[in-house]
Amino acid sequence: MGKFVAARAAAIVASRTGKHWVPLLEHVGDSVPAVKAVFTRDLRTAMIRLKASAGRLHPFHIYHRHMISALHPWLAFWLLAKAPNGKAPHKRLP
Numbered sequence: 001m002g003k004f005v006a007a008r009a010a011a012i013v014a015s016r017t018g019k020h021w022v023p024l025l026e027h028v029g030d031s032v033p034a035v036k037a038v039f040t041r042d043l044r045t046a047m048i049r050l051k052a053s054a055g056r057l058h059p060f061h062i063y064h065r066h067m068i069s070a071l072h073p074w075l076a077f078w079l080l081a082k083a084p085n086g087k088a089p090h091k092r093l094p
Contacts, residue, residue, distance in 0.1 A: 002038040009035075010043055017060065019050040024061035024068075027078065 012021050025047065029036040051057065061068060061079065069076035 002034070005035055006038040006040065006043065009039065010046075013043060013046050013050060019053060019055070020058045020060040022047045022051055023057075023059055027061075028075075031074075031078075 009025055012018050012025065015021075029039050065079035069079050
């Protein structure tokens with residue numbers, strides 16, 4: 001299972017729209033320790049490099065939040081809850 005998750009994450013990062021899915025990958029990695037464990041150093045480096053690359057980051061997970069929430073209910077609150085003023089939905093509260 002771990003190899004499959006790592007391969008899927010690497011495929012997402014390597015795709016044409018991979019930059020825009022990195023915030024969702026990071027959140028899942030932070031939320032699920034088993035997923036975080038299979039993220040290799042190379043994958044993390046690629047994710048950081050993508051986020052820092054030129055061009056605007058479009059958070060695709062926000063655009064597709066209703067479908068992702070229907071398929072993966074454990075992500076629903078993070079994707080659908082309205083954040084307090086000044087806080088983005090993907091930032092932790094202090």
